[in-house]
Amino acid sequence: DRLECAPAGQGYGRFVLGHLAFHRGSYPEAQKLLKSFVERTVSGRPATAIALAAEIIRAKRTLASIEDTTR
Numbered sequence: 069d070r071l072e073c074a075p076a077g078q079g080y081g082r083f084v085l086g087h088l089a090f091h092r093g094s095y096p097e098a099q100k101l102l103k104s105f106v107e108r109t110v111s112g113r114p115a116t117a118i119a120l121a122a123e124i125i126r127a128k129r130t131l132a133s134i135e136d137t138t139r
Contacts (some may be wrong), residue, residue: 079108083123087130095134102127102134 071081086101106127110117117124 079105080120080123082108083120083127086127090130090134095138099131099134102131106131 071085074081082101082105086098086105089095089098089101106124109120109124
């Protein structure tokens with residue numbers, strides 16, 4: 069709850085919260101949070117996208133896993 073309210077909860081926090089939701093099996097919530105993280109990161113400052121490149125890749129892999137699981 070505190071991470072969602074913190075300023076970081078709007079950026080990197082969505083990556084963390086998305087993976088926590090994924091591991092709980094809350095796939096719609098995880099999908100929403102991870103998509104938001106990826107969209108926000110790649111459309112923001114280029115330096116941020118470069119710094120978080122590994123997290124973007126991980127989020128995209130998790131999103132693909134969710135799609136495979138929910139088919």
